[in-house]
Amino acid sequence: MEIRFDHTTLGQRVLFGAGAAAANIATALRDLGASRPLLVGGGHTAGVVDQVSEEFGVAGHIREVVQHVPAERAREAVALAQDVGADAVVAIGGGSATGLAKIVARDTGLPVVAVPTTFSGSEATDIWGMTEDERKTTGTDLRVLPRVVVYDAELTLGLPPDLAVHSGLNALAHAVDSLWAPRADPINRAMAGEGMRALVPGLRRLRADPEDVGAHEQVLYGTYLSGVALSSAGAGMHHKICHVLGGTFNLPHAPTHAVVLPYVAAYNAEADPESDARIAEALGAPHGAAGLWDLAREVGAPDSLGKIGLTEDDVDLAAELATAAIPESNPAPVSQENVAQLLRSALRGDDVRR
Template structure:
């Protein structure tokens, strides 16, 4: 018999291609904001200018860094206070959204998020900060963006390799949600639908990076993935990635893309029902084979050594990850099993359904 508890987070989603500026203006008006802080990395300045057409921000803030270093968060908080900001608008990927969340965490300011990648942070109440090479994460309703504005046209200039890595990061939210600590039938259903959408959308983008139909499907899948993830909680995959990202400053999306097949291969034999549903979403008989086949089509990243992780870091990484591995993980986690998984991911050894 089914028995579970499920919380649904309150958030407004506006999804329409070519209407980001129109929808943002409408939302800012709805809030009645008088001092808007627009957060966008320098690389996103042109997109931010386009999206903010018709607005008069009190502050445009571009000092964005991956994994949200604490000192960057403190500087951004001070800037928001100095300019008496009453609404945050973040335009960009996960790092940009993360900085907005860091401000909201201490100020309670509302956030309107306009994603330009498939990071999914815009749909979660999870925050993350990095200090002294250690990443800390937490959950707080204050950091959940009040409104998310999705516009596939903002992603058509995203390089294909970044679209692939970011899309696989979104896929990681789905797959991790299938056995995360608070998983339930509702977020599992979202996750399975997200896998289908992301698989199809990423293949369209790989064939033509400027095809907005692929980006629409991926944005839809990324949103569903993030909703599933924030409900189910952080599973083994995300615990490993948080350690690697915070400690070794590895690129977020690529790290997720490399590790996902290995964590799936590790857990799938111990979670046959979840693995079967993942496989069905891929249209294959094996979850691992389905993800691996998609990775080949997409030319997905395969080795952590290509992103700055040294072989000499692996033992420490296993030490740091073992204590934070979820006790509810389908398969017991030991330092030895993690060390083997990390070595395979570092070296680019193809995962198998019998990875241990």
Template sequence: MQFVHETLPQRVRFASGAAAEGLVAEVAALGAQRVMVIAGAAEKDLADRITAGLPVVHRHSDVVMHVPLEVALRARAAAAKQDVDVLVSVGGGSTTGLAKAVALTTGLPIVAVPTTYAGSEATAVWGLTENSAKTTGSDPRVLPRAIVYDAALTLSLPVELSVASGLNALAHCVDSLWAPRADPINQALAIEGARALRVGLPLVAAEPDAVAGREKALYGAYLSAAAFASAGSGLHHKICHVLGGMFNLPHAQTHAVVLPHVLAFNAPGVSDAEHRLAAALDAPTATEGLARLGNRLKAPRSLRSLGMPSEGITEAAQAVVTAAPAGNPRPITVDAITGLVRAAWEGADPR
């Protein structure tokens, strides 16, 4: 056994109903006096409530999916104008992503308060979209200094969005099994994250107003993101980044649709990890386990239903092959990826 594993420096607070107290403690620990709160319109009331005890000088609500460059530039200008010394993001992946876009050029610290299971808060990965192309990268400046997890804040997330967001988290687990820096430690995190999500997401669907399932799902989402942060971005995420940037598809739902097809494609090349993932999903094979979970959760099935045009399949496949990371368990060819994307567009059963 030989590997190099990097654990990212970050403090995690996990306590339901304690977001406001956690934020006060984390902002004080940074010695910050001028807070910029980033939260979209849907999270405004929630953000106002949990940041009431902070020295807020600016509240920023201009949040857009996939972080268009012009949106990032406006947020950076606002941070400079208000001379802020810390960013507090309250929301899902788009909100965290905008905070990262500001931190990327300013070096401002981020305290992230997730309200979904996106996982961006636990990674040093940033993304910006310009001219229908999404560019991603990794930079230690964008890793939030602290995460304040409060499962009670996810109670308002509708079941349909909870399912998509949770399957997005599961995609972090799956991609971590074969990503460029996959190692036994991040694989262990990924397997435990998958198990927690397999248990938690059906509880969220069955009892959306109960905290227990939300806590389990949030715990799984963090583990999956921590694994992904170490392992790097594999084939699945490259496909979804291309599709999201090219066709402006909803982020979490795109991951939910594409994931079963990438797993079925790569599983034969990672037999040991596949067996462990199958056990975590409580099924004879990982592909079967994911299919059962998707059926149970009524997960979205096709890219067509998300608004992707059929004429974009070939162009997307070619872009994926160009962006795909080295070392994938199976050869990545235009024909193979075209078939995979077409199957996901049609909503075919990957089994």
């Protein structure tokens, strides 16, 4: 069988170590030649923020971040970075902090040092997103790829157990969605597979003991691999649906991914049995969608879109917007009617195993 593909591996430094966040941030900034960073986030990591502030002349600090990156907040952040003469951006937080820093980087060219405190995976991608007039726009730009990622499992220990598993399932969605994304190839499939093999047992360990540092490290490792796979392959059907649900209907980011994922996996399973088998293997299940469904309930994820804010009145508009955004590369044919049916099943919490 002939193998042909065109793969790009994005250049990014990763500094990984529990309890080493402040030291690694300092190393990253010094090596970037930065001395006046703009801090974004860091609300519950005061110790790390204080240590960075002691060593560097912090140019400014945006403490409050909002999910889905509202355009007005993004423009304010860009203006602040320019006004204070920042020479780098340090994002300490989840996907919202990283997302805001990415817009600053896109519009100013400043390098980003991302310090995740959740398992969002945004730090591993060159994908940006911003919401304006109830529409979330996304794109790719190498300027937004964080130049350095600093992983410290001690920073994720403070996550509430529910948020931790929701965030981890969001990371799992990166791996799954990359399997049928527009630029899927053997290399990012391999990274997605290893990401899933790290995330699934890691999430189970995390649910059993939220203070297990080893579990946090395992999930962070899987999160990074899954994010790299998505960044290389591009966003597929799952992410396009979730972007609409978040940007237009303001559904919470990680729980939305956790709910929608099994339904998209079920939708594509017959058209892409190879990917379904990869997902099933990682989950130890007969089928990918069934395994994702069971895992979500095992770790305590929400079981329907209805429980996190979507209504029947929202479905048709959501289906229209999502259908227009879903890539043509999706293995199963996509129609507005089929996407609406998928959303109604997720709205009710229908069992995908039937």
